[in-house]
Amino acid sequence: MHDQLKQEHMSLQFQVQWFDEVDSTNTRLLEQARLDTALPSGTVWAARTQTEGRGRMDRKWVSSSSGNLLFSLYHRTTAGLFRLPSLTMAMSIAIDEMLHHFNIYSNLKWPNDIQVNGRKIAGLLAERAGDDGVVLGVGLNVNMTADKIAQIDQPATSLRNETGVEWDVAETLQILLTKHLPLWLARWDANGFSGLRERWIEGCGGLHTPVAVRDGVNRIQGTLAGFGENGELLLRLPDGMVQTIWAGDVVTP
Numbered sequence: 001m002h003d004q005l006k007q008e009h010m011s012l013q014f015q016v017q018w019f020d021e022v023d024s025t026n027t028r029l030l031e032q033a034r035l036d037t038a039l040p041s042g043t044v045w046a047a048r049t050q051t052e053g054r055g056r057m058d059r060k061w062v063s064s065s066s067g068n069l070l071f072s073l074y075h076r077t078t079a080g081l082f083r084l085p086s087l088t089m090a091m092s093i094a095i096d097e098m099l100h101h102f103n104i105y106s107n108l109k110w111p112n113d114i115q116v117n118g119r120k121i122a123g124l125l126a127e128r129a130g131d132d133g134v135v136l137g138v139g140l141n142v143n144m145t146a147d148k149i150a151q152i153d154q155p156a157t158s159l160r161n162e163t164g165v166e167w168d169v170a171e172t173l174q175i176l177l178t179k180h181l182p183l184w185l186a187r188w189d190a191n192g193f194s195g196l197r198e199r200w201i202e203g204c205g206g207l208h209t210p211v212a213v214r215d216g217v218n219r220i221q222g223t224l225a226g227f228g229e230n231g232e233l234l235l236r237l238p239d240g241m242v243q244t245i246w247a248g249d250v251v252t253p
């Protein structure tokens with residue numbers, strides 16, 4: 001690894017604050033970033049319970065008191081709006097890598113889900129905070145039990161569901177922030193999506209695999225041709241043309 005990048009990632013620090021209950025850690029931290037223009041990059045707000053957790057595309061993120069990891073990170077960056085989606089990809093890779101260290105064989109699902117055997121274990125929500133910051137929210141299902149999982153409107157799982165044991169939620173966050181996130185965040189800061197491309201492709205199952213993308217009402221099918229410089233998905237259509245997909249969800253082909 002390049003020496004300078006090594007030093008930068010060693011020096012990345014996070015300041016973690018825990019709350020018993022908030023409406024949404026993203027909403028709270030966005031508000032804090034607005035009120036405090038000197039909010040340090042690396043501020044992390046985590047909650048034991050969220051009453052109004054938010055997901056992408058105005059969906060709800062339900063986790064009530066299931067012992068899941070719910071947190072938001074404030075990261076200072078002047079990267080333009082089009083570059084932000086790839087920041088969530090850096091966080092996804094860090095989580096994927098941590099799960100692999102726990103012997104849970106997760107994979108990445110574009111643009112920002114992490115799955116285990118087709119079931120969602122984590123989701124991410126990035127929101128612009130002023131001109132020079134972003135709030136990156138993470139929901140990782142840690143101790144959610146099978147009965148709670150069954151109430152979710154899509155296939156889901158949790159660390160506990162995969163391993164049969166209870167996990168320490170705060171320790172899981174600490175491991176992510178100390179062992180896995182610094183390197184991928186430093187790579188993103190230095191090179192944007194180019195610093196992630198190889199690992200992302202490996203984590204999402206490789207090039208030329210069949211992929212279907214749902215973009216609102218449309219469902220487009222093809223094979224994975226690659227990713228553009230900001231992490232946009234390049235889909236090879238049956239006629240050989242490559243279509244660039246900026247937003248949507250990869251679904252089972």
Ligand code: BTN
Pocket residue numbers: 023024025026027050052053054055056057059061069070071072113122123124125137138139
């Ligand atoms: C998704 O998959 O749609 C994204 C889910 C993001 C949920 C997390 S939980 C912590 C943070 N606070 C929120 O309100 N949302 C994010």
